Amino acid sequence: MSEAAGVGPGPRVLPPALEPGTLRVIPLGGLGEIGRNMAVFEIDGKLLIVDCGVLFPEETQPGVDLILPDFSSIEDRLDDVVGLVLTHGHEDHIGAVPYLLRLKADIPLIGSQFTLALVEAKLQEHRIRPYTLTVAEGQIERLGPFECEFVAVNHSIPDALAVFIRTRAGTVLHTGDFKMDQLPLDGRITDLRAFSRLGEEGVDLFMVDSTNADVPGFTTSEREIGPVLEDLFGRVRKRIIVASFSSHVHRVQQVLDAASAHDRLVCFVGRSMVRNMAIAAKLGYLKVPDGILVDIKNVDDLPDDRVVLMSTGSQGEPMAALSRMANNDHRVRVGKGDTVILASSLIPGNENAVYRVINGLLKLGADVIHKGNAKVHVSGHAAAGELLYCYNILRPRNVMPVHGETRHLMANAGLARQTGVPASSILLTEDGSVVDLVAGRARVVGSIECGYVYVDGSSVGKITDADLKDRRTLGEEGFISIITVVNRTTGKIVSGPDISARGFAEDDSVFDEIRPRIAEALEEAVRNNSDHTAHQLQQVVRRVIGAWVNRRHRRRPMIIPLVIEA
Incomplete structure (x- = not known):
């Protein structure tokens, strides 16, 4: 389509066979x-x-x-x-x-x-x-x-x-x-x-x-970041934690240079950061001052004013080092007076995750410096x-x-x-x-x-959009399961309906008023259709409780009915 036509999904037209040349x-x-x-x-x-x-x-x-x-x-x-x-x-x-x-x-x-x-x-x-x-x-x-x-x-x-x-x-x-x-x-x-x-x-x-x-x-030159980092390193009196992409060699170089200028030691935190910087140093893309690197096992033995942690997790990735620090789930414990510098931009879609990390770090007492309040990224x-x-x-x-x-x-x-x-x-x-x-x-x-x-x-391509919709429903609305045993011949309820819920934020007693309606609807369905299937009866249960939950509680949970015919 041309520029004037805009962009967006339209009717799919299969391309013709590719012509030679x-x-x-x-x-x-x-x-x-x-x-x-x-x-x-x-x-x-x-x-x-x-x-x-x-x-x-x-x-x-x-x-x-x-x-x-x-x-x-x-x-x-x-x-x-x-x-x-x-x-x-x-x-x-x-x-x-x-x-x-x-x-x-x-x-x-x-x-x-x-x-x-x-x-x-x-x-x-x-x-x-x-x-x-x-x-x-x-x-x-x-x-x-x-x-x-x-x-x-x-x-x-x-x-x-x-x-x-x-x-x-x-x-x-x-x-x-x-x-x-x-x-x-x-x-x-x-x-x-x-x-x-x-x-x-x-x-x-x-x-x-x-x-x-x-x-x-x-775009601003990368060189403008170095003086900002050096100024921050000179003013901070406790530990400094810098988070960036694990492949941003130039940013890591600037951190190493600032740390060296202020007599601090640097520890790489996060598997990809350790791996990538080792590769960069070996190939000559990263110039590491002698004696500046320290293993994370020895960080706790150093004075706070001599430590810089170069970490992954600038995008709020749940399992990355910085997110785990913000959740107090990392061997590095962030505390009052520590300074965390997010030296990266926000990739669209990651905003909520990053702000969650920032809030977590602030609650732990850290000062958080990011692109929004200092020139720490270009x-x-x-x-x-x-x-x-x-x-x-x-x-x-x-x-x-x-x-x-x-x-x-x-x-x-x-x-x-x-x-x-x-x-x-x-x-x-x-x-x-x-x-x-x-x-x-x-x-x-x-x-x-x-x-x-x-x-x-370990699965690739097995999860579908429908599966993700179910996951979102489970996470946002919860689920309700209903188990009922019905006598196939008489249509009478033998057992149940037994209802249990998760993520519904209600005591199970709230379902007392809907149980009789489910039983009544099932018995009526059996009377009116002698050739019914278990699936049809389960759909009856789904409709009855779904309408009730939506009307009474304004919720749309996942509903899992099971009807057993005895």
């Missing part, structure tokens, strides 16, 4: 949501995948650990996959790789040194040994009918790459996540010279990060001003905003239109949309089924 692009995640980023490219019978990430569940998805892209459209074509390109090492871009490689372990993984190191550590936990190809900016690799050139981009994790895909049908520039920090901590800027060169060559389809498209101006995504630069440098023929909720995608589309991209060449799509590119023109030709795949413990 046409490039097909299918996003399987990351459009309409922050996370689950994945796109599949197809030409001449071969597939190239860019990114394979997870989406983290919201409160409306109880019990769910992760949400994966829907692999069903490519599951029977994995032999045609020539490679999986990973733009960078964040979970929303690499977290689903183990689940894809469970289906076919030898899909080649292509990415930068740090990205692949994080992926390999993750795959080791799943006992998968991948086939990998390490690439760097400026490198060109031929993957079947796809020629991929990799371009350095700056992001909130080292070694991020954009990928320029050349095919006989046309070219695609996929930015991954990026921003244009002109003074990055590692000196690695987004390569606008390469962007300019690719613009001169011709970009037929620009797939561009939309996360901050509705933010005016330019985004890793390009704001509107930076995106306008990209459009003007590249002059793409077609634009497909990616990586963002609907509001972000639409804001990005508006920026493209302002720079002269025709509305008919701006594709506002959603997960499962099918886009064909040929002769410099991209258009939506249909869509495929592309639902959420839930990871719940």
